[in-house]
Amino acid sequence: MKTLIIVIHPDLTHSVINKRWIEELEKQPEKYTIHKLYDAYPDEKIDVRAEQQRIEQYDKIIFQFPLYWFSSPPLLKKWFDEVLIRGWAYGSKSGYKMAGKRIALVLSAGIAEDEFMPTKKYKYTLEELTRPFELTFDYVKADYRSFYAYYGMEHNATKEWAEQSIPGYLSFIETLG
Template sequence: MKTLIIAAHPNIDESVINKRWLTELRKYPDQCTIHILSKHYPDGQIDVEREHRLVESHGSLIFQFPIYWFSSPPLLKTWFDEVLTHGWAYGRNGGDKLEGRKVALAVTTGVRAEDYSTEGRYHYTLAQLLAPFETTLRYYCRADCQPFFAFYGAEIVPGEDYHSTAEEIERSAENYARFVASLS
C-alpha cells in the first residue's frame, strides 16, 4: 500500500523546503499520496470521516510540517484532536486503525541542528520537542513509530551569514524521497 503524506504547512505556496519535498514526491505517485491539509481545509473545518477513509486506504503515514513555535502548525494539531478519535485511533472498541502502521514525522526547522541540542540555543533536542507526537502515536494509537526525518536551517539566520544552499535543499528532497520509499 502507498504512504499517505499529510502535509501541514500554514502557507505551502510560500514554502521553500516543504514545497520542494512535495514536488520531489510527486515524481513517485505509485509510492505515495500527498494530502495538503491547508488546500483541503482552508477554513480549518476538518471532515473527520473523509480523513478516516483516507488514512484507512493507505499503509504508512508521514506527517510533514515545519516546526512552528516548537510544535506543529495549528491545523495539524486540530487534525490530531479531531481525527484521532476514541474508537477509531485508540480505545478498546475498534480503536485500532493505526495499530502496527508505520508512522513517521518529516519536519523542517528554520535554524541549524546545533541549535536543537542541550548545549544549543534552545536547550532541547528536536527529538525532545517531537516527543508528544511520538507518545500519542506510539502509546495511544499503538502505531509503529519510525525515526523522524528533518531538515535544519531553511531560513537566513538574523545577524548571521548562514542560509541553506540550493545543493542542501536538493539533497534533502532526494533523501526525503528515499525516506518515504523506506516506509513502504
C-alpha cells in the same frame, strides 16, 4: 502499497522546502499520495470521517510540516484532536484503526541542527521536542518510526539548499518498508 504524505503547511505559495518536497514526491504518483491539509480545509473545518477513511487505506503515513514554535502548525493539532477519537483511534477492541501502521514525521526547521543541544541556545533535540507526537502514535498503537529533519533553512533558504535534502527524504521513506 503507496505511502500517504499528509502535508501541513499554511503557506505553500511562499514555501521553499516543503513545496520542493511535494514537487519531488509528485513525480512518483504510483508511490506517493499527497494530501495537503490546509488546501483541503481552508476554513480549517476538518471532515473527520473522510480523514479517517483516508488513513484506513494506507499502512505507511508521513506527516510533513515546517517546525513552528518548536511544534507543528496548528491544523495538525486540530487534526489529532478531532480525527483520533475514541472508538476509532483507541478505546475499544475494534477501535484501534491506526494500530500497526508505520508512521513518521518529516520536518523542516529554520534553526541549524547544532543549535538544538543542551549546551546551545535551543537546549532540546528534535527527538525530545517531538515526544508528544511519539506518545500520540504510541497511544493509538501505531508503529512510530521517528522523523527525518532538514535543518538550517533560516540561513540557507535557497533552492540549492533545499535540493540537498531530497535524497535523504526519499531514502527515509524507503526505511518505512
